[in-house]
Amino acid sequence: xxxxxxxxxxxxxxxxxxxxxxxxxxxxxxxxxxxxxxxxxxxxxxxxxxxxxxxxxxxxxxxxxxxxxxxxxxxxxxxxxxxxxxxxxxxxxxxxxxxxxxxxxxxxxxxxxxxxxxxxxxxxxxxxxxxxxxxxxxxxxxxxxxxxxxxxxxxxxxxxxxxxxxxxxxxxxxxxxxxxxxxxxxxxxxxxxxxxxxxxxxxxxxxxxxxxxxxxxxxxxxxxxxxxxxxxxxxxxxxxxxxxxxxxxxxxxxxxxxxxxxxxxxxxxxxxxxxxxxxxxxxxxxxxxxxxxxxxxxx
Numbered sequence: 001x002x003x004x005x006x007x008x009x010x011x012x013x014x015x016x017x018x019x020x021x022x023x024x025x026x027x028x029x030x031x032x033x034x035x036x037x038x039x040x041x042x043x044x045x046x047x048x049x050x051x052x053x054x055x056x057x058x059x060x061x062x063x064x065x066x067x068x069x070x071x072x073x074x075x076x077x078x079x080x081x082x083x084x085x086x087x088x089x090x091x092x093x094x095x096x097x098x099x100x101x102x103x104x105x106x107x108x109x110x111x112x113x114x115x116x117x118x119x120x121x122x123x124x125x126x127x128x129x130x131x132x133x134x135x136x137x138x139x140x141x142x143x144x145x146x147x148x149x150x151x152x153x154x155x156x157x158x159x160x161x162x163x164x165x166x167x168x169x170x171x172x173x174x175x176x177x178x179x180x181x182x183x184x185x186x187x188x189x190x191x192x193x194x195x196x197x198x199x200x201x202x203x204x205x206x207x208x209x210x211x212x213x214x215x216x217x218x219x220x221x222x223x224x225x226x227x228x229x230x231x232x233x234x235x236x237x238x239x240x241x242x243x244x245x246x247x248x249x250x251x252x253x254x255x256x257x258x259x260x261x262x263x264x265x266x267x268x269x270x271x272x273x274x275x276x277x278x279x280x281x282x283x284x285x286x287x288x289x290x291x292x293x294x295x296x297x298x299x
Contacts, residue, residue, distance in 0.1 A: 001179075005135055009142055009180060013187035016076075016146040020056040022155070024286065025264035028271070037283035039256055043295055045231045046164050047202065047222055047255070049240030050175035052266030054161070054288070055151040055184055060266035061242070062176045063149035064099055064117060076147035084128060095120060095144065112215040114206040117141045117178050142180045153188050154262060156289040161189075163292030165197025170229050172202025174222050174238065176212050176245065181205060201225050213242075214249030223253050237282075239291060242268035247281045256282040258294070 001009075027035075051057040073088035081091035098120045106113030121144065122137035130136070164171050173193065175181060182205070185193045194200050202225050204218050211217040223233045233254035240246025241260045245268070250257040259281035261267050270276060285291065 001135075001138070005138070006183065006186075009138065010183050010187045012139075012142055012146065013180070013183060016150060017152055017188070018150065020058060020150065020152045020265070022056060022262065023264040025261055025267045027261055027284065028269070031259070031261065031269065031281075031284050034259070034281060034284040035286070039237070039282055039294060041235060041256065043169065043237035043256065044235040045170040045172070045202075045226050045229070045237070046167075046291070046295070047172045047174050047236060047238045047250075049238075049242070049246050049260075050173060050177065050181060050184070051149075051151070052241035052263070052268070053239060053246075053260050054154060054157045055188075056154050056263055057149055057151050057266055059149040060268065061149075061245070062178065062181070063145045064095070064115065064178075074147055076150075077144070080143055080147050091144070092148070094124065098123070106210060110211065110215060110217075112212045114176070114210050114212040116207050117145070138179060141178070145178070145180060151184060154288055156287055158189055160288040160291050161196050161198075163289075164295070167292065167295050169295065170199050170202055170226065170231060171197055172199050172204065172222060172225070174204040174213065174218050174249075175206065177205040178207050199225075199229075201228075213245040214252070216249070216252060219249050219253035219255070223255075237294065239285070241266045243270045243276055243279065243281075244268065244273060248276055248279050251279055251281075258282060258291070259284045260288070262286050262288065 048054055051061045077088040081088045099115055102115045103113050118137040118141045121140040122132045125136060126132035182193055189196060193203060204222050206212045209217055226236055236255045238250035238255045239258040239260055247257045247259055261284050
């Protein structure tokens with residue numbers, strides 16, 4: 001996208017932004033015990049999740065991954081849908097149906113395919129005889145996301161990024177994401193992810209790979225990038241809020257995995273999920289400010 005469109009979308013994010021109150025979640029004993037765990041190997045690289053980790057998220061994830069019963073229809077969504085003669089639930093239903101159809105068509109990508117939301121909204125506009133150009137579709141896609149999934153930086157996120165970047169170790173992201181996700185950094189921190197110290201070669205966005213976490217494709221892509229920088233998978237620390245999307249995927253790739261448990265809205269323990277029977281995080285943290293210290297306080 002060109003600079004004018006980017007500036008417009010960033011402005012939309014800023015205008016919709018408002019702090020989301022956090023509630024510290026109660027942790028089951030086995031997770032609480034991991035608050036006192038120590039990393040066995042000193043990390044030489046750090047990878048981070050975005051939604052629910054660096055940014056507080058009303059849905060606890062990117063909007064399209066939110067559960068269907070995850071909070072009802074917002075006033076903002078009702079207003080947006082009303083511009084097209086629809087109710088909020090109708091607009092949400094259209095979107096979910098299209099996501100399901102595309103996922104079915106991408107079954108060759110494995111169990112966790114990813115869509116590009118601007119393509120869905122381009123079809124929505126075309127079906128109503130409206131301009132379905134890429135700019136119009138991207139604007140509608142962002143408006144919908146902000147209506148169903150407002151976001152705001154987690155407390156200490158900017159400082160944690162700065163502390164991790166100052167370590168001199170490779171810093172990256174693996175995130176379920178859409179075209180607007182990288183814009184969050186410019187909207188809230190006045191700099192791109194790269195400008196904040198993230199390695200451009202370690203920015204793994206799901207929409208660019210047609211695969212969503214915990215797909216091994218995303219974690220393996222990051223592992224390959226780390227190896228080219230002289231870092232083994234076991235020397236990388238990944239931090240995220242979801243036991244399946246983040247911890248399971250990271251552990252499968254051989255990373256050390258930190259569960260961020262700072263917000264009950266976004267924490268996903270997924271207890272009872274059989275896929276996680278043999279999966280544990282390396283440790284659990286309550287605040288992002290703990291992350292830079294992990295690079296120092298281990299062997």
